[in-house]
Amino acid sequence: MTDTTPTEAGSTSLHTNDAAKARLKARYAAERRFKWMGAGAVALSGLFLVILLSTIVTQALPAFRMNYVTLPLDLSAEQVDMENLSATNFSGIVNDAIMGQFPSVEGRQEQRALRGLVSTGAPTLLRKALESGEVEAGDTRQVALPLDDFSDLYLKGLVAKDGGREALAAAPQIVATDGAAEITFSDRSVVELAREAGAIEEDGVLRLTSGASSLLLQADGRIVKLLEVQAADGGATATGNVLLSDAPQVSDEAAIRIVETPESQRKFTDREIVWVDSLTAQGLTESRWNEIFLFSGASREPEMAGIWGAVVGSALTMLVTLALAFPIGVAAAIYLEEFAPKNRLTAIIEVNINNLAAVPSIVFGLLGLAVFINWFSFPRSAPLAGGFVLALMTLPTIIIASRAALRAVPPSIREAALGIGASKVQTVFHHVLPLAMPGILTGTIIGMAQALGETAPLLMIGMVAFIVDVPGGFTSPATVLPVQIFMWADFPEPAFQQKTSAAILILLGFLVLMNAIAVVLRKRFERRW
Amino acid sequence: MNMLTEAQVENAIQPDSENYTVKMRGSNVCVFYGEKQALFDVNLDVRQNQVTALIGPSGCGKSTFLRCLNRMNDTIDICRVRGDITLDGEDIYDPAIDVVELRARVGMVFQKPNPFPKSIYENIAYGPRIHGLSNSKSELDGIVETSLQKAGLFNEVKDRLHEPGTGLSGGQQQRLCIARAIAVSPEVILMDEPCSALDPIATAKVEELIDELRENYTIVIVTHSMQQAARVSQRTAMFHLGNLVEEGPTDKMFTNPEDKRTQDYITGRFG
Amino acid sequence: MNMLTEAQVENAIQPDSENYTVKMRGSNVCVFYGEKQALFDVNLDVRQNQVTALIGPSGCGKSTFLRCLNRMNDTIDICRVRGDITLDGEDIYDPAIDVVELRARVGMVFQKPNPFPKSIYENIAYGPRIHGLSNSKSELDGIVETSLQKAGLFNEVKDRLHEPGTGLSGGQQQRLCIARAIAVSPEVILMDEPCSALDPIATAKVEELIDELRENYTIVIVTHSMQQAARVSQRTAMFHLGNLVEEGPTDKMFTNPEDKRTQDYITGRFG
Amino acid sequence: RDQIRIVGSSTVFPFTTAVAERLGQSGQFQTPVVESTGTGGGMKLFCGGVGESHPDFTNASRPIKDGELEECKANGVTPIEIKVGFDGIVLSNSKGGEQVDLTKEQIFAALAKNVVVDGEVVANPHTNWSDIDEGLPNTKIEVLGPPPTSGTRDAFVELVMEEACPEAIEEADGCTEIREDGAFVEAGENDNLIVQKLEANADAYGIFGFSFLDQNADKLQGASIGGVEPTFDNIASGDYGVSRSLFIYAKKEHVGAIPGMEEFIKEYTSEAAWGPEGYLADKGLIPLPEADRTSQRDNAVALKGMGS
Amino acid sequence: MITYVVIALILLFFAAFYIGRSRAMTVGGGRAANLHSLPSQHGLFLALMAAGPALLLLFAWSIATPSIEASVVETRFADHLATLNLPEQQAFIRDSRATAFGGIAGFPNETKDAAAEVFKSVHATSQWVAAVLALALAAAGFFLAHRLISPRFRARHKVERVVRVFLILASIVAILTTVGIVLSLIFESLRFFQQVPIYKFLFGTHWSPQSAFTGAGQEAGAVNEDIFGAIPLFVGTLLITLIAMIVAAPVGLMSAIYLSDYASKRVRSIAKPVLEILAGIPTVVYGFFAALTVAPFFRRMGDGIGLDVASESALAAGIVMGIMIIPFVSSLSDDVINAVPQSLRDGSAGLGATKSETIRKVVLPAALPGIVSAMLLAVSRAIGETMIVVMAAGLAANLTANPLEAVTTVTVQIVTLLVGDQEFDSAKTLAAFALGLMLFCVTLVLNIIALRVVKKYREQYD
Ligand SMILES: Nc1ncnc2c1ncn2[C@@H]1O[C@H](COP(=O)(O)OP(=O)(O)OP(=O)(O)O)[C@@H](O)[C@H]1O
Ligand SMILES: Nc1ncnc2c1ncn2[C@@H]1O[C@H](COP(=O)(O)OP(=O)(O)OP(=O)(O)O)[C@@H](O)[C@H]1O
Ligand SMILES: [Mg+2]
Ligand SMILES: [Mg+2]
């Protein structure tokens, strides 16, 4: 090292000798590992997000469409008194219309099932449509009405697995008496079908029990559910129930419709399938963009349940939360970090605030119940009280993040400002705060995200509730998106499952929108010095 | 004004006395950083319309004393100041005093350049704005321009006034900070090695500026350059290990110092 | 090694040529900050075991050139470098070159002291640790001590080696940064106004140190002080507005400059 | 306040909300606000006093307790009790698993904390169903059920565990304790989650309300208890032994002060709602026998308060 | 009426600002430099003095006035009201008010119509009084403040005092929240400790409140003291939080490092907010994910290698919770890492450190306090989470350190005990409060320790 002859310089250098080279290689390996770990971490987090989102999205998509049936409704003057709508029997009108489609259906149970194809909310919608003038009274009108949740699910293919249609070479002969039918087939293909459907064979008779797929024979203007199939010479014979004796003629061809999911394993009977299929065959059903879901309030009926009430409730609650938590949180952070003397008291306060972040959210609910509801007499179930409680819950997050951000602003900036005679308040508000803004906004984003998804504290103040009306203000009863999700996730009706996922998507959309504003702001404030 | 006259009278007995006014006076100033004492009973007068240079080896407490003069030490939690410091006879550590006003009257340029992460224009305009020194945009523009010109920076940055001040070179940044301090027209300007990052030309310019400013302002400057102290200051104070070793007219200090340590330091024989 | 000899030959025609080696060479170096060009076709040789001083008015591109020599400019997003710079004949901007190794071989001391927010000891030990220069704690202690001693800081801080480096005075901080750079035993040390924050005694110490280091290392120093350049450097390069105005042996530069601008600058008549 | 407020049981919640919605659809009143607070929490709120800041109805998955009634009285509240129907509690598993027929004693043997083996009280040693009875499947006992804070759990303990409890154990710990060694999994209040967990794990059984079995008939099968299958009709007729009554309580003092209360009671007790073919039956509420419906309706419409 | 007054006051606010400003300019002889404070500060002072108190008054008035009006009506109709019970009295007031000012009157009658008239007149009077008072206050404030404006008047101090008072009040909110929480927990906790000795609660290793159940079947009986041992809950909390942090801390921190020092600006500006979505996904979703995807996965894996994994396990819940809190670590750390000055990075790079060395040895230590804050916040969130644990880790209070078993956490127990079906004064409900208080104390101690540690390693740069 010391006696370098100039020309040799470099080759024996401490930093280029073999040991150093080896070390360097190791260091680079470490560097690459580190970088890949970083990239991996981001990718991993992204992957989690993608997995979660894709599950939600695939589940949610069906909920954004909805099936309607168009029925001729008798809105003549005898039925509808525009002066006195509340006296009108809208259910009757709707029921007559759907029953009019299938005049052959008899029997109380059956008629009840038939009426059940149309949503129980249809009469209310009809009334609203008349009130708003969307539908005019006076005559028989074609009006699209929402289908019931199971019919809707069926049309979306979520109730029963469709096994397709098998066309028959020749039309079978059907002899029907009292709903029971005897059928004679001219070939044996039906026997194969019955076997595939899982029929139980006994003495050459294939019995299609409730555990087997349903075979629905369509022929001769009738639809017959096959019960027993038996090979006979030159063909086959079968017995079955006539499900519909006046089916609309779609094609002349006879066919067997296979519903793979056995009748016992679905909440939607063969008869109902036949009815809905028949309506579809006549072009009466259509799938529409689900405006009910997007723009109406809660309902106990899946097909009538909407998210708008919760969206508005969340928006109002978040407004209150933001309006309280952001200024108070930032102000508290500024005071503690910039103004408060650094003594034992402020140390205690600091620990305390950190500690508040670890208080379970439901405890904030208890506090809110005691203070806001019982003491300040805020109305129960209102966004006002909810916003206050969530603000208290969010405060620690915002304060902690803001303090960290303020602390990261180099002291030289403060000195510079103070040195030219800015007051402390001016120094903070003109220089320190803008530089700390990115961190403050991050805290706000995270805190608000947490508040947006919180249910437990709201339980205590009555926001975990069934509220149909879309809230009109900060004091009217309201619920919020996560509560709506939580309640829907707990309802037994399967149709609510898609609603749940869809509501989650809406919540995420809400979140993204909320964050987007903060993110844009944050980007504007970011700089490195 | 009474106090001032008293001060004058008091100082009149000093050998080099002429007709001068004491702008700032520190009496028995002790400064502690936590447990550690950084200044020991410093007594120093800053005369109006003169340049006082503080010299001494690194770490001897020059910056510390300087920061006492406009109470910048208040911002350091562990720092405590004892003794009296007056500005125009008023105790600046009096609780009734308005620190902000004090700092507007006693401006400061720091050792490390610390521009705001804002545009060059905003860096300069900030002070005048908060002190209400301009009534209109054009007036403000004027202040910005003259300040930059006085600091010898205007020509270099006139095309990029609205670009960030942090994008300047080190020397440019320091001149920006000087310009920023000048912009609020303080009575006293404290400069903590203002030229340490400057090239000779810029230095000369700043020295010239200091000389100019002296007519209206009082200046205290910390410097490591004896030459600079000799060139710009009328009086020099020599610090060592937190003590004020010697204080007097600059020419006397450099030609005929009383203290052995001063002599050693000036001639580079120190340490 | 061939290249080096070529370089020697090439330089041999220069009037002041002796037996020297070109340690680093910049050819047609242009640097851009975004749209703005900061250096224009600079050609400069840095000779081994000599001190090369870069002088010139503020903002002329001295720091920029210096930062090219160990590719510190890579860290500035908008900065682009054109031209060739070689170290021992190797192009340092070659994609195959290793920046980390380069920076270990070409160390740097910055204009603003930037100690890590760690203890004094850790500040120094950091470099040797990452480069694996010591095998044991005691060896590391030794490196720390010699580095601090070489930087003339050891006596001041020996009792507080484990206190934060940021608690030092400005000058102490800068010496700490020098010590930190020395600790990794680089071949070339780039110093960006290393003494601008130092008092004369510390400055003298550092200058002495530079002179000592010259025996083993190659040094490039940016300075604003002509005196300093004259005292420590063998060769001086004068920059102006991004151009290399003149380059030559220091004594010649200061006594008999070829360029009018150099003369003006040196005599302080510049501007 | 011109809007009815209802609190109480999460079990009754799905039914009361349906009625509330109908009342709102009639257009004369605002739709009542129905909170799901749990029976106990609801009682606490309901009995807290009279006036606008207290709810008008509470749902309950059990009859009001004496202590609660006293509290009500002390605060000047006269509850009107309306029994609205039954809720069957079912033990069911995935259709992929075996359908079983259990006795209450077998269930006790599977789930109790302590059982009697050879005349001695010991900690439940059964790990597989077949340990209890050869005829039962040879799979691990794994039952997902509600936590001890739930009304469903409470009813289950009362209707199954206590009934099948041998005397020796009754003396030891009172029959209410369910094993905590992992065979019984306290699974929280979300029954849909249990349903989905059962779907994923064919060996596991779940305990929950009949409506979830009903709505998920495609995935689940109910275990017969004492030879009776958990079907709508069996529960309604009382043949299926594990069912409890559901109630709503109205606050008599508020009738006439809060608009719509009487109409709400009328709606709830109308045949169209709680009858065998009413919309509540569609939601899974099992109707009372006709005679009970009539008497409950008469009492309710007459606003007959408790203890008066 | 009041609306107009409010609008007037808001206009006055701006007017006063301009008047104060120009007045200050006048007294300053046209030069702001002659004033102690900026003209705009004088203006703000005048505006605050003029409009502030009046607006506060109106605010207070609008809160108080409905009950005042109601009490006037109540005294007028005292005789009639005496015949009614409380809900009817309230209905009376409500209906008459609805009749008077619009709204739905549930049970209108003639007396109520009469009361409505009274309401109308009282309301009108009250509005007049409020308006006059507010305007008088505004005028007084305006003239008082206007007279104060002079060159030496310290308007800035006054305005800044308002700012400071606001800042202090804001910090007090945080303190009051703490006080409120402690108060809302402590009384019930004390009642609990009367039934269950505190040492049995603190050091008991058996948690099984089912036996203390006083729900439907039974009447309240003697409380078994031995079934309220909180240790298993705290161990469970610790276990799940630990697992969550083992996931979130490295992933979050590495993400933060990558985003702040490696990723391009574009990637960072996209990735950061995208990751933040993770914090906003409702916990129900995570719960389902943990219970139906992650837990069965571990179970199958366990079966594969012969390990017995419970279908509800701390592992599944912890890992999913860890995913949820990643953004707490990543985003907050990213901000503080980004705030470390470039000069430190340069200093390290200049010594020949690789990027990762610079980050690990220089940047991270410098950013440590902020990172610790972020971690603490993440831990706090993990401790406070219920849904994921309930759905994926069950509710069984096993005392175990085995992550493959079911455990439960303090928070979960608090929630289930509070919202479940039992009498509100039962030992079980009270236990929830005691648990809350305990948790509060434990986290307090942890925070104090963490703060000490940070203080010790805190490194101030610049
Ligand atoms: N914030 C601080 N905390 C603790 N000690 C400090 C602080 N600032 C300065 N000191 C110590 O006080 C003494 C005086 O420091 P000061 O900055 O006044 O020196 P100086 O004369 O300005 O030196 P230099 O010329 O290097 O800037 C030094 O020993 C220094 O280490
Ligand atoms: N990061 C940057 N972005 C944009 N421009 C820059 C940047 N750094 C330097 N410059 C510009 O490049 C030119 C040369 O700067 P440089 O820092 O090299 O000057 P210098 O000679 O070192 O000056 P000084 O003596 O003041 O340090 C200047 O005009 C400066 O404003
Ligand atoms: Mg200093
Ligand atoms: Mg430079």
Ligand SMILES: O=P([O-])([O-])[O-]
């Ligand atoms: O909510 P429950 O009281 O019915 O469990």
